Amino acid sequence: xxxxxxxxxxxxxxxxxxxxxxxxxxxxxxxxxxxxxxxxxxxxxxxxxxxxxxxxxxxxxxxxxxxxxxxxxxxxxxxxxxxxxxxxxxxxxxxxxxxxxxxxxxxxxxxxxxxxxxxxxxxxxxxxxxxxxxxxxxxxxxxxxxxxxxxxxxxxxxxxxxxxxxxxxxxxxxxxxxxxxxxxxxxxxxxxxxxxxxxxxxxxxxxxxxxx
Numbered sequence: 001x002x003x004x005x006x007x008x009x010x011x012x013x014x015x016x017x018x019x020x021x022x023x024x025x026x027x028x029x030x031x032x033x034x035x036x037x038x039x040x041x042x043x044x045x046x047x048x049x050x051x052x053x054x055x056x057x058x059x060x061x062x063x064x065x066x067x068x069x070x071x072x073x074x075x076x077x078x079x080x081x082x083x084x085x086x087x088x089x090x091x092x093x094x095x096x097x098x099x100x101x102x103x104x105x106x107x108x109x110x111x112x113x114x115x116x117x118x119x120x121x122x123x124x125x126x127x128x129x130x131x132x133x134x135x136x137x138x139x140x141x142x143x144x145x146x147x148x149x150x151x152x153x154x155x156x157x158x159x160x161x162x163x164x165x166x167x168x169x170x171x172x173x174x175x176x177x178x179x180x181x182x183x184x185x186x187x188x189x190x191x192x193x194x195x196x197x198x199x200x201x202x203x204x205x206x207x208x209x210x211x212x
Contacts, residue, residue: 001118005125010145022111022207029112036109039099040185051091054079111207113187122191129157129196134166154190158198179203
């Protein structure tokens, strides 16, 4: 797979072949990617929504009025769902939404996500994500050199240099993550990803079944 590699200042680029970069044929990994993205989103759910049933809601159990002679429907309790301040019928209860993903599926999904993003031209490599001073203006000029027109951008490095992290954190639409923490969901979510030279090595190692 050939990717564009930019200089550290973003002013010039060249194409470089990454032999170990994931390459998949046909629709291989598409279903796995879908399942893994759903699992990531499900695992982020708190699942703590809760309502009270008629057995749990506070209120008197006394019959509201006599059974006959009122001219209206009979009522047995104030805590029933159709009464004001009554219990909730079939309401949500705390539950665990988490899904388990096995390692092979997770790796295949990660490979597919990287392959798709690279094919679309949304993955760029930069020699190093660094600036001389922790100034947003300096870092923004580097980003403009790599992506003159951009929306949301994900910056990935093996370990962010302090000046770069401080300079990038105030730029609107820019997010940072380390290569060891990059997930298939991150790759799918961001149309533009800029990875450092060290970061792409870690990502390729992970995609080939290396250390997670």
